[in-house]
Amino acid sequence: MAVTLPIYLDNHATTPLDPRVLDEMLPYLTQHFGNAASRNHSFGWTANEAVERAREQVAALIGADPKEIIFTSGATESDNLGIIGAARFNSKKGKHIITSKLEHKAVLDSCHALESEGFEITFLDSDPDGIVKPAQVEAAIRPDTVLCAIMMANNEIGTINPIAEIGAVCRRHNVIFHVDAVQALGRVAIDVTAMNVDLMAISAHKMYGPKGIGALYVRRGRPRIRLEPLIHGGGHERGLRSGTLPVHQIVGLGAAAKYALEALQNGENDRIRALRDRLWEGLQKNLDHLYINGSWEHRLPNNLNCSFAYVEGEALMMGIKAIACSSGSACTSASLEPSYVLRALGVDVELAHTSMRFGVGRFNTEEEIDFAIELITEKVRWLRQMSPLYELVQEGVDLKTIQWAAH
Amino acid sequence: MAYSDKLIEHYENPRNMGSLDKNADDVGTGLVGAPACGDVMKLQLKINDDGIIEDAKFKTFGCGSAIASSSLVTEMVKGKSIDFAEGIKNTMIAEELALPPVKIHCSVLAEDAIKAAIADYRKKQAERAATPSE
Known part of the structure; x- marks a missing residue:
């Protein structure tokens, strides 16, 4: 089979929309255009039914109750609402937050924003594996700690944190646990109850859904998590997120969640892992001086982040422009600083400049690899x-x- | 990043890539930059007794702009006098390749590489003059 160029291997940045998801979305842009908040006619009822079905689909993916799902514009908003909303609501209990240096900017910058409101943030260091240890979290907890935000899987190096163990530590100390699960959805089995997660940020476009839609899981029982909303208005989403619901987007998120759950059960991740391993083994067979960044063992099945020593990342990307991927090199960023994630791991700056990230996805083939x-x-x-x-x-x-x- | 056609052409078909004998008396070598900064340029000039640059070679670790800047600079100095090479300013390179503002440092590095190579050549010449011939 011939390959069509360019090849998309940047599935951590975004994923293509699954055609099945698009098919489910389209009617809600055309005949079913109603406002889900219109309670008095069939247009509104149809829209509302679709929204509630999507809520169930998202809840099923993470083992939650549908009532615990709040739709947002995406994971950045979900991280902001979860962290800032919970911190503000609970600020009388304490003003200390724990997070790690490897978190996504949406988490780090939400924490920084709280610093200006008198919150104190502990940014946990990482070992070369890129994994946050439960003992590190426990050691950082103080009497005034209200929230801990740790991602499930890292967006650059794909490393997977021991979320259940960290969740147990947080629950024991009565600390709210926020988890950005964007990269892990459909790739790692998630159960928010078993993992003691209180808040979880979800995005559609990293699991073959549309951009511009996400969700925040907010635990309702034992303990019930309360938030201060960031967006005010018509009181949608139990008053936590006002704004007319984008029904077609929500339908897309729901459908994406449905297929993500399927992917966990139908062997899709084994196929993707085999493609990722084929890529890494093929490169290792041909080239010397290659280095894996972060733990290989505790890693998403679709992630390869490695350094090609003595070859600068942007120059390599220019050379392989038939392949879409990304680099931790400074030259690809406006700041001229290499990846903060790799630096936090303790990767030599020299090697950070030569790092590349490949993200394999649902639609990649062996021929492309x-x-x-x-x-x-x-x-x-x-x-x-x-x-x-x-x-x-x-x-x-x-x-x-x-x-x-x-x- | 959007690059000029000229830059991309130099990246894809670099001129004078390679090495000269760094121990030869008539070869000056400049090695500038740092791996930690993401770019290192090695520029070598073979200069004859009339002060004319007979050959120039480069090797560069760096982004596409750094590679194109070094390629261009070898083309600019080849067949020219030392005086001409010393007069090359980074702005000439930056303009020629239409470097975006964040990449100007690549052209600075190329200018530094020429100066370092000429300095190395002069040092060798001075050492040779100081050594009594047999």
Whole structure:
């Protein structure tokens, strides 16, 4: 089978919309256009039924009750609402929050925003594995700790945190536990009750749903989590998130959740893991000086984040533009700083500049992976031929012994 | 990042990529930048007794702009005098490749690489002059 270029291997950034999801969404843009809040005619009833069905589908994916699902514009809003909303509501109990340096910016910046309201934030360090240890969380808990925010799986290196163990620690100490689960949905089995999760941020577009829609799981019983809303208005979503519900988007999120749950049961993740392993093994067979970033064992089945030493990440991306992926290199960011996640892991800055992230998805094929292996191999070899660092290493020079002039 | 056609062309078909004998008396080598900053350039110039640059070679670890800047600079100096090469300003490189503002430092690095290579050549010449011939 011939491959169609370019090949999409950036499924951590976003995933394509599953055509089955689109099919379910379309009628809600055309004939079923009603406002789900219209209680007095069939247009409203049809819309409302679709919204409630989607709520059940999202709840089923994470083992929640449908009443515990609040629709939002996406995971960034969910992280903001969960963290800021819970912190503000509970600020009389205490003003200390625990999170980690590897969190998504939506979590880190929500925490930073609370600093200006007098909250104190502990940013936990990471070991080279990129995993937050339950003991670290426990050691950081103080009498005034109200909330702990730890992601389920990292968006750059795909490492999976021991959420159930951290949840148990939080519950024991009566600390609200917020989990950004965006990358893990449909890739890791989730049960918010068993894991003692109180708040969970969910996005549609990382699990083959549409952009612009997400949800926040808010625990209702034992303990009941209460939030201060961030968006005020008509009192939608139990007053926690006002604004007319985007019914077609919500239908898309629900359908995406349905297929994500299926993916956990029908072997899709085994297939994706096999493709990811094929990519990594193929590259290792062809190239030397490759390094995995973060734990290989505790990792999403679709993630490969590795460094191609002596080849700068952006230059490599320019060379392999037939493959869509991303790099932790500084040159791909506006700030000219390499990935903060890799730096928090303790990855050498030199290696962070040479890191690449590949995210395999539902629609990738073996042929695409084989094409990617060949193209990446060819371009890495070419760029290493051009690399003065590779030349020095081949001559037996230890790069650490050279006095480099930082600029 | 949106790059100019000229930059992409230099990246895809780099001119004068390779190495000269760094121990040769008539070769000056400049190695500038740092791996931690994400770019390192090695520029080598082979200069004859009339002060004319007979050959130039580069090797670069860095982004596409860094590779294109070094490729372009070898093209600019080849066949020219040391004086001309010393007069090359980073703005000439940045303009020629239409570097975006965040990539200007790549052109600065290329200018530094020329200066470092010429300095290395001069040092070698001075050492040779100081050594009595047999």
